[in-house]
């Protein structure tokens with residue numbers, strides 16, 4: 001069982017496989033995109049879509065072709081830019097709400113959630129769970145509300161993204177999150193779990209405890225990474 005009171009979780013490569021994002025979420029987004037952009041460039045554009053489109057640079061918003069190519073290229077390159085992440089969340093909503101999209105979390109994640117959010121005391125394993133992902137907060141909530149084992153959002157205390165907290169590779173972002181979790185929270189009481197070594201390094205710079213999560217399909221770790229950081233393959237040892 002971990003000694004920290006607060007657990008902050010990355011999403012892609014940590015609670016779900018990278019393949020869910022690359023092979024399911026991104027293709028869904030790219031397939032739905034033409035219809036969304038056609039609506040936007042129609043004579044009667046949907047007002048709720050407007051702010052998402054307005055977030056892209058004016059130079060690429062000049063035509064359907066230009067905007068489509070720009071967004072497609074960002075998606076294929078897996079750019080973690082906030083305007084793309086916000087639009088992806090907007091587009092995924094329908095997929096989750098119709099049941100076409102469902103997030104397959106790793107089995108040990110459900111088990112850890114049961115303990116962390118279901119136990120009645122710290123001694124029995126209760127922990128405060130937060131999410132910090134490059135995906136927008138809206139997209140994070142959708143994902144946890146539609147997992148293969150149901151809605152987990154009731155057990156999550158808060159969500160952070162690059163808009164609310166900053167880049168995941170900057171120590172300053174982790175300092176900001178710690179302040180949001182609680183003014184009286186010592187950074188060493190927070191455990192961050194991520195597949196990304198740069199994120200782990202940044203969290204540690206901010207005084208957090210942080211472990212690399214090594215899941216099937218993640219980027220390979222070097223011997224140096226394994227020496228410098230604690231590496232776990234699942235959440236079993238944390239509960």
Ligand SMILES: CSCCC(=O)C(=O)COP(=O)(O)O
Pocket residue numbers: 010011012013021025080088132133134135136139140143168
């Ligand atoms: C919750 S949104 C889906 C995943 C996503 O778009 C993403 O960029 C995930 O990045 P992470 O920081 O969770 O590795």
Ligand SMILES: [Mg+2]
Pocket residue numbers: 010011012013014194195196
């Ligand atoms: Mg990740």
